[in-house]
Amino acid sequence: MERYSRRTQVLAHDRHRRELLVVVSGCLEISSMSANGRKYVNALLGPGQVAPLVRLLEDVPLAYDYHAHEDSVIVHLPSDAVIAVLDAEPVLWRDVAKLGLQRQRLSIVLLQNQMLNSIHGRVAATLMSLVHFYGGQGPGTAEDAGGPLVRLSQNDLAAMLGLSRQTINKELGRLVEEGAIDMRYKRIRIVDADRLARIAAGT
Structure with missing residues (x-):
């Protein structure tokens, strides 16, 4: 469990380390920066939210940066340890799949709004x-x-x-x-x- 001040980069030390971030308090910003310095905010996750789920897969690089949107407490969970728990209780993978599908639906809805609304x-x-x-x-x-x-x-x-x-x-x-x-x-x-x-x- 780590405490982060507002705007602090959460995955600053080792971007290749496979781990999940659980927001205990505060808010986690998922964003990226273009070559010309333009910022895009993909999502803001509050208490109880987990990211990035893609880290449950092997050899998938991070596409975004992760910062504390405000003063936050974040738990770092090693992906291998999480996978071991899920494999020991396979029914838990269903909840991971549901969360992934919910976020995919959100992404599709937001993309549709960007294009048509x-x-x-x-x-x-x-x-x-x-x-x-x-x-x-x-x-x-x-x-x-x-x-x-x-x-x-x-x-x-x-x-x-x-x-x-x-x-x-x-x-x-x-x-x-x-x-x-x-x-x-x-x-x-x-x-x-x-x-x-x-x-x-x-x-």
């Missing part, structure tokens, strides 16, 4: 995924008296969607006007999840 719908869909695909306890989310809070800056959301911060600011403002969300400093509160879902679906 409007910018407004893409922003709404991304906020929905942060709350619903991780049960409100995942990537930087927490329950608030007025609804789920997503701990996410506009820069982070822009990096997830490949959009400018100015565009994100405009679209979030529209969602506030439509009564779907409320905004605070680096916090987005989901006020009306049903309305946000309709916007995400383009209806």
Whole structure:
């Protein structure tokens, strides 16, 4: 178990070491950087989430970087030890398969939104995924008296969607006007999840 300060690289020492990361508290950012310095955020994982599942396979290089999105506690599990436990209780592999399929479905939905949805719908869909695909306890989310809070800056959301911060600011403002969300400093509160879902679906 290791403690990481915000923005600290989690797999800094040995990227070839096969291990799984379990988020105990805080938030794990999965991202990559292009040759020209452009950042892409693939996912934000909160408490209870495990990554990267691909490390259960042999000789599969890491495609992303892993950083603490905020002050976090992460457990490092050697992949070989995890595989030994799974092999000893083969029924547990079913849960691994279910998690992998859920994440594949999320990836397909997000890709479809990127290709077919409007910018407004893409922003709404991304906020929905942060709350619903991780049960409100995942990537930087927490329950608030007025609804789920997503701990996410506009820069982070822009990096997830490949959009400018100015565009994100405009679209979030529209969602506030439509009564779907409320905004605070680096916090987005989901006020009306049903309305946000309709916007995400383009209806």
